[in-house]
Amino acid sequence: MQVSQLExxxxxxxTSEADLRRSLDKYTVFFQKIPALIAVTHFHDGLFVDVNxxxxxxxxxxxxxxxxxxxxxxxxxxxxxxxxxxxxxxxQNGFVDNMEMTFRxxxxxxxIVKITARSLLIDNKEHLLAIIDDVNDQISRSAELHRAIExxxxxxxxxxxxxxxxxxxxxxxxxxxxxxxxxxxxxxxxEKQREYGLAVQSSARSLMKIVNNVLDFSKIEAGxxxxxxxxxxxxxxxxxxxxxxxxxAEIKNIxxxxxxxxxxxxxxxxxxxxxxxxxxxxxxxxxxFTSEGSVSVNLKPVSVxxxxxxxxxxxxxxxxxxxxEKKDNxxxxxxxxxxxxxxxxxGTGLGLTITKQLVELMGGTIECESVEGxxxxxxxxxxxxxxxxxxxxxxxKGVDDNIRSLGCAVQxxxxxxxxxxxxNILVAEDDAINSRVIIEILEQAxxxxxxxxxxxxxxxxxxxxxxxxIIMDVQMPEMNGLEAxxxxxxxxxxxxxxxxxxxxxxxxxxxxxxxxxxxxxxxMDAYLTKPVVVNELLCNIRTLTKTPHDGPLxxxxxxxxxxxxxxxxxxxxxxxxxLRRVGGKETLVSELIGHFLKDLPMQIEEIxxxxxxxxxxxxxxHAHRLKGAAATICANQAAALADQIQLAAKEENLLKTDxxxxxxxxxxxxxxxxxxxxxxR
Amino acid sequence: xxxxxxEDDFTCRMMMxxxxxxxxxxxxxxxxxxxxxxxxxxxxxGKPYDLILLDIMxxxxxxxxxxxxxxxxxxxxxxxxxxxxxxxxxxTALDDPKNVVTAFKSLCDAYLVKPVTEQSLIAAIxxxxxxxxx
Numbered sequence: 069m070q071v072s073q074l075e076x077x078x079x080x081x082x083t084s085e086a087d088l089r090r091s092l093d094k095y096t097v098f099f100q101k102i103p104a105l106i107a108v109t110h111f112h113d114g115l116f117v118d119v120n121x122x123x124x125x126x127x128x129x130x131x132x133x134x135x136x137x138x139x140x141x142x143x144x145x146x147x148x149x150x151x152x153x154x155x156x157x158x159x160q161n162g163f164v165d166n167m168e169m170t171f172r173x174x175x176x177x178x179x180i181v182k183i184t185a186r187s188l189l190i191d192n193k194e195h196l197l198a199i200i201d202d203v204n205d206q207i208s209r210s211a212e213l214h215r216a217i218e219x220x221x222x223x224x225x226x227x228x229x230x231x232x233x234x235x236x237x238x239x240x241x242x243x244x245x246x247x248x249x250x251x252x253x254x255x256x257x258x259e260k261q262r263e264y265g266l267a268v269q270s271s272a273r274s275l276m277k278i279v280n281n282v283l284d285f286s287k288i289e290a291g292x293x294x295x296x297x298x299x300x301x302x303x304x305x306x307x308x309x310x311x312x313x314x315x316x317a318e319i320k321n322i323x324x325x326x327x328x329x330x331x332x333x334x335x336x337x338x339x340x341x342x343x344x345x346x347x348x349x350x351x352x353x354x355x356x357f358t359s360e361g362s363v364s365v366n367l368k369p370v371s372v373x374x375x376x377x378x379x380x381x382x383x384x385x386x387x388x389x390x391x392x393e394k395k396d397n398x399x400x401x402x403x404x405x406x407x408x409x410x411x412x413x414x415g416t417g418l419g420l421t422i423t424k425q426l427v428e429l430m431g432g433t434i435e436c437e438s439v440e441g442x443x444x445x446x447x448x449x450x451x452x453x454x455x456x457x458x459x460x461x462x463x464x465k466g467v468d469d470n471i472r473s474l475g476c477a478v479q480x481x482x483x484x485x486x487x488x489x490x491x492n493i494l495v496a497e498d499d500a501i502n503s504r505v506i507i508e509i510l511e512q513a514x515x516x517x518x519x520x521x522x523x524x525x526x527x528x529x530x531x532x533x534x535x536x537x538i539i540m541d542v543q544m545p546e547m548n549g550l551e552a553x554x555x556x557x558x559x560x561x562x563x564x565x566x567x568x569x570x571x572x573x574x575x576x577x578x579x580x581x582x583x584x585x586x587x588x589x590x591x592m593d594a595y596l597t598k599p600v601v602v603n604e605l606l607c608n609i610r611t612l613t614k615t616p617h618d619g620p621l622x623x624x625x626x627x628x629x630x631x632x633x634x635x636x637x638x639x640x641x642x643x644x645x646x647l648r649r650v651g652g653k654e655t656l657v658s659e660l661i662g663h664f665l666k667d668l669p670m671q672i673e674e675i676x677x678x679x680x681x682x683x684x685x686x687x688x689x690h691a692h693r694l695k696g697a698a699a700t701i702c703a704n705q706a707a708a709l710a711d712q713i714q715l716a717a718k719e720e721n722l723l724k725t726d727x728x729x730x731x732x733x734x735x736x737x738x739x740x741x742x743x744x745x746x747x748x749r
Numbered sequence: 750x751x752x753x754x755x756e757d758d759f760t761c762r763m764m765m766x767x768x769x770x771x772x773x774x775x776x777x778x779x780x781x782x783x784x785x786x787x788x789x790x791x792x793x794x795g796k797p798y799d800l801i802l803l804d805i806m807x808x809x810x811x812x813x814x815x816x817x818x819x820x821x822x823x824x825x826x827x828x829x830x831x832x833x834x835x836x837x838x839x840x841t842a843l844d845d846p847k848n849v850v851t852a853f854k855s856l857c858d859a860y861l862v863k864p865v866t867e868q869s870l871i872a873a874i875x876x877x878x879x880x881x882x883x
Contacts, residue, residue, distance in 0.1 A: 243792050247790070247826070251789055251790075273826065650764065650768060693757055693758045695842060697759070699863060
């Protein structure tokens with residue numbers, strides 16, 4: 069090789085070495101100047117190989133302090149296992165992106181960072197390249213924002229709470245004003261005084277209405293309004309509201325219609341009170357803003373799945389409508405059409421806001437369509453639960469118990485009518501097995517039984533056959549028991565012949581106060597819960613048929629009646645029974661007897677005085693009072709005498725009353741001597 | 750728990766009061782007119798009654814009228830709609846259909862036929878106040 073060639077080669081080498089150095093310098097500058105924290109460490113032991121300027125700047129270390137030492141020596145990770153975790157993820161996935169960890173810098177401060185890491189081979193050795201993103205500021209900024217929002221919300225809640233408390237406080241003196249005005253109006257007043265009193269009452273009522281609205285509003289805002297879920301009859305609830313508002317509609321000469329689908333489920337669970345509030349407001353508004361035409365209320369189940377149902381209510385009126393520019397904010401607080409609307413129609417402007425909040429609280433939505441001068445339609449949905457008392461599940465349990473109860477002997481009562489013929493009973497029950505059980509019980513007891521499966525059939529049977537009593541299931545297809553009883557009672561009233569109303573015993577699946585009230589309101593005389601218990605059923609029949617004036621009994625009373633029968637009625641005073649009655653309180657027994665004996669002569673005197681005055685109605689009520697007292701302390705003979713006096717007073721039979729009163733006086737002397745002795749025992 | 754016992758007979762009044770006074774504050778009035786006034790005063794004083802035990806046959810306004818009047822006042826003056834509002838249990842010796850149906854139609858909550866016992870009284874009250882006397 070020639071010298072010139074060698075020189076050329078050396079020159080080339082020099083050039084490429086210079087090139088290499090230049091390029092290395094260039095990348096070193098890149099590495100150092102990149103505006104992110106970058107560190108390169110040994111993969112496994114965490115020995116720092118290189119870090120960039122930004123890293124040094126942000127952590128406070130110099131390159132010399134870092135390089136050659138491990139992350140653990142430097143105590144970079146307050147949580148040592150965090151790096152192990154990072155390595156594991158890296159091994160598993162081949163990458164780590166934005167892993168959040170805490171990083172301790174030279175000053176000892178902990179910073180929250182997000183690390184993105186890759187493994188790479190340098191000189192055949194595994195290294196870890198980490199890009200560290202300091203998110204401390206970001207996090208603290210969002211935390212600050214969060215706190216600010218929370219504070220604002222808390223302030224708003226506090227204000228609502230304050231308003232709620234305030235409204236509540238206002239109600240206390242309002243109760244005073246309203247209550248005392250009511251009391252005042254119950255006294256004798258001059259016409260003028262009455263007029264002023266009524267004016268105070270009317271103003272107080274308006275104020276109360278406003279306060280109640282504000283209270284509701286702020287309660288919802290403060291998140292203090294809870295849902296109260298109970299079973300109710302959806303159709304009936306809507307009818308109640310429409311009926312209530314139909315008075316106002318009638319005065320304004322507008323029509324109000326309620327349309328519900330025939331087959332709609334009626335028995336549902338939900339917050340009836342709040343639904344009423346919503347309906348009252350929306351329908352009330354429709355009536356208020358309509359001066360001619362009609363208001364129609366439509367109910368439609370829009371979705372039914374299992375036990376859940378969503379019902380859509382729409383209320384359409386032919387009223388003033390809502391101006392285009394106001395439509396968007398009709399549901400906002402304190403906004404009415406305009407201030408002149410407030411003057412013309414009154415109100416707080418909270419009604420629709422509360423309505424919307426209530427609808428949403430119940431899980432529904434509300435919207436409004438309106439054309440000014442033509443009318444408005446408010447549509448809202450409410451999710452409800454279908455009352456889960458399907459017949460299958462009920463009868464499944466009921467039958468077992470019924471059959472078991474059949475096992476107990478039917479006591480030897482002879483169930484015949486006054487004329488000695490077997491009594492005819494109509495049983496209306498749609499469940500075949502339940503029906504069978506009841507028929508069995510009744511036939512064993514000597515009744516003649518006719519069974520039907522629907523309310524309509526019961527009506528038809530009643531019209532064609534003279535029954536002595538009806539046992540009516542409340543839930544039946546094709547006209548339920550309540551409707552059938554109402555229909556029968558209506559027919560009875562319109563009948564020309566004056567036959568006594570037929571006793572009807574209701575059979576209900578469950579009997580809460582509301583159910584009972586419904587049965588009674590429909591004209592039923594007694595009720596029994598399923599499964600039917602033999603003795604209860606027979607007791608009720610006996611009470612309702614043998615002694616017609618003894619009429620309706622609550623379940624508990626029927627049982628009581630059964631017990632009473634088994635007691636010896638001849639005992640003039642049953643101390644043991646009284647002791648049981650007051651739960652074994654001996655001293656109370658003595659006290660009660662003492663007071664009764666002290667009070668008795670006075671009562672006898674009052675009866676005697678009423679008799680001398682010939683005031684039979686007063687005589688009757690005195691006797692009734694004595695009967696109650698005597699029965700209460702189990703002075704059976706005295707109670708019986710008082711009962712007879714009451715009857716004699718009703719008949720205005722002076723002679724009989726007089727002799728009974730004598731008997732009562734003698735009995736008192738006897739009681740006074742004997743009970744006192746018993747009391748001392 | 751605040752209870753108003755409305756009963757014109759001394760013995761019955763005393764028995765009910767003694768049976769219930771351990772479980773709640775019992776006030777006693779002896780006719781319907783006083784009952785309505787006591788009911789209103791309870792609200793005025795900010796300590797309304799929770800329960801009325803109401804006899805039917807009484808001088809000066811009977812129990813049936815009291816139920817109607819109390820429900821009317823609740824609704825008209827305070828916007829309280831049944832079944833919210835005070836609980837009313839009729840306690841009476843009258844058990845004829847007309848009285849029972851009338852009472853329920855006027856929105857009483859329960860109907861107990863006298864003579865009442867400690868057990869029947871507490872059971873009836875527990876239907877509305879499950880913790881009563883426990």
